[in-house]
Amino acid sequence: MKKLILIILILILILAGILIIKTITYPFVKIKDEEKSAQPIVESVSDSALYRFSQGIKIPTVSVGELGVFNFEPFEQLVTYLKSAYPEVHRNTQQYTVNNGFGHVYIWKGKNSSLKPILFLSHIDVVTPGDAPVKNETSDNIFQPQDKPLPSPTEIAKEWEYGPFSGAVAGGRIYGRGTMDMKGMLFSLMESMTALMKSGFVPERDIYLALGCDEEVGGLRGAKKIAEDFKSKGLTFDAVFDEGGVVMQKGALDGVNTDVALIGLAEKGFLSAKIKVNGLGGHSSIPPLQSAIGKAAVIMQRLETEQMKPTLTPLIKDFFQNVGGEMPFTSRMAIANTWLLEPILLKQLTKTNTTNALIRTTTALTMMKGSDGTNVLSPQVEFVVNFRILPGNTIEEVKKHIAKACEGFDTEVEEIDNTRKASKVSPTNARGYKIIAKTIKSIYPDALITPYLTLGGTDSYKYEIVSDNVYRFIPFAINNYEQQSIHSTNEYISIENYGRMIKYFGSIMKEYDMPE
Template sequence: MKKLGILLGLILLALAAVIVFKTYTHPFAKLSAEQPEPLKVPVSEHSVKRFATGLQYNTVSYIDSAENPFPVYDSFRLYVREAYPRVFSNLKDTLINGHQLLLVWKGSNPSLKPLLFMSHYDVVAPGAHEHDEDAIGQNMFDMSEDPAPLPTEEFSKWNYPPFSGAVTEGRIHGRGAIDMKGVVFALLESVDTLLAQQFVPQRDIYIALDPDEEVGGLRGAAHLATYLKNQGIRFETIFDEGGIVASPGTAEGINQNIAFVGIAEKGVVAYRIKVKGTGGHSSMPPLQTAAGRAAIIMQRLENNQLPQRMIKPTADFMNIAGAGMGFTGRMAIANQWLFQGMLFKQMAKTPQANALTRTTTAITQLKGSDGNNVLAPVVEVVINFRILPGETSQDVLAHIKKACEGFEVEIDAPRIPVEPSNVSPTDGRGYDIIQDAVGQLYPGTLVTPYLTIGATDCKHMGELSDRIYRFMPVLLNPFEQRSIHNFNEYMSIDNYGRMISYYSYLMQQFDKK
């Protein structure tokens, strides 16, 4: 027994040594004690005015496209054409499906694969979370269990009319300033400036201005993808919205900016479950009603969700977030072969971190009886799933069917499922040049791959490139992040200047290294 105890002690000692060694040698990010100031990029009054005027167009998109103000869309595109005559006289423009605009800047070397820059000019309604499909309206990068509350009075009204384009105190106010007319105008300003300098890119540059990203892109980006596939075009790299540069304090213990570059995107599917039972008067109910059966199914789905998994974007992000953690947190990340269960349990405590590690389950709609004394013969439940890369909508369907065992149900998907994207590589020119540009504009900023949780228009582009990156080069504090799809959205002029510089840099420098 004594020998056995010694042997077990030696094994435990060796195990502890391995854990400590792996913790201290794990490639966590190297942190800096200070965060340098971002680069100051001057912006002309003329450039600011062109952007501010563009915010005055009420280009709201709705799930029911019959509500869309299409004449305003037409007026907006006419305004853009008149505001940037040099761009539209030098680039070929094509209108697809009535409102999807595509600009093509011919390069000097047709043998090179082109680049695609995506943006959208539709916006959500001025009221917070009205009609939009994918509202965020919060600090999406706050990984703490108890995020600090933000002052709600700041989001109870607009300080300036949402379509005023007011310019005050270094800010450009209006719905869509960040999401995503800022990128629309930054791209146009970049091209306009480079044309004035007589710059000619080596490879063709495509710029897409999409009309309905906020409601799924089925009228715009989906038709654009079909058009480009029919032309036989494949892109070297596609750039779209997604992550941002988040201000210091986003991750615990890290006092530096963090640039979140989306290298993958979750899929989305909503399944409707029709649970059948016995209808009639509530005075003579069966032992189990349709509503009761639906409640059991919902409880099964919430209590037994699809398993957590660690995928590459999240693993890479954990190497950044872990750098500011204490020894226990770093130990769990560095030794997931032993502590992954503990790590997942901790991540599951916050909605943001949980969403990075699993296909999420959200019960969003219920429909039962119209009367308080009437038994519904059928109860409908709609559940929204955000699908982690590596799983499919069919995996989700199989998961639902298992939860419905023992009950008579019908299951359908009211909208076409969007499968999760492939994971783009973090080596090669596409990702590297984003890092280079961020380093110049935001010195001292940590750059991390990231899983984009909300849907973007590049979900339609998966067949057109192996390298799709979702990133908008703006530095946002928690207040500014929360203004997205909320009240008081604005773009600082400093951020706008850096956006113009960022896209100019990518277009000029892509083929220089």
């Protein structure tokens, strides 16, 4: 017996030694000491550039309702405004529209037509501002670009500091719906192109800019039609650049002790299902043993407690190899030894909302409808469940998962919205990714750069039909509060971040064909 215990102890010590050695020798990406002490560049922004952006925010290009059915007048107003605000761009590019103006294309011709063009995306629509109150309602015309920045807030805003379509410039920030999503990208692209054109620069290859008008409601009339138009013309792009990843400031990612630049190589798929559950209706004084609501509750409980299995996809393994070096030793050990500790790592990752979303097809119960009366039993209850599909999972697997949750009940399942599979995963060895990484490092020398899975939906997946190299990244550095303000109350972008965006897009355009 003593020999057996001794053997077990020796085996445990050997195993522990193996785990420690593998952790120490694992090829985590490391940030150099001199890089850690470096600061992000601060790129000045002229008052005239801020004014142009501010005026664009004032135009309420809100897309709501059923896939592109909304007031289109503000969209036409914004397109007209762009022509007057950026005459240099409109003189030096070819422009055309797709699908009756739902899509706008700009072409800046390069010197070498044999090279594949590159494509920059943006969308000019924004989500609704919501009904939160406005603190400074009489200050919509405020323009104070030289103010010192305000302290960073730590709680989610309950009110707009300035009106959602004020375009107010104050405290080192530009306020309004769309400043981060996505007019900031649109106007920084226009500023970059203007500056390059005025300097006499001509790109080696053609540069395309594609603007959709309905990304927030699916992009079926804008980006989808533009991509189909490109394909019909036989166009293929060397790289496509869109929104998605950002620079998350130190502390914004749990357990990662540095700024992290997240370059989206892929995005999740989407499936929303309306599940109707049938039961006995009638008066609440004589209820059945299990009502339709009770049956629906069982199904919803199954969906939340028996979710699709988590998994470490190759993209997420790559992500953890990059960020793991800045994580605590126990986390590094789990990442370096997935051959043994993967189940433990997965269990830990599922405990946090963000990391859980990286490793599984997520389940979100979003809507429910039953009886309208306090004493009325509805014979049918319906609810909506939304799945964001992990690359590697399929739509068919999600449908089977729903069917299993509904077993034993009389149900009807209907897919709603625009179901789509997860996107392809773009490579990191292509020129498009390398130029992004190089440009990020020139602006954020202290940031750790990593491939990432974009959790939200973008227009970019629609362009997979014309490029294998689709990348999702906007070069602004934000904290958790600022991330939460996207699509929420008090959306703003700092002037520093706006300046970095202008610098970033101009650098990519100018340096894309420079020797590596």
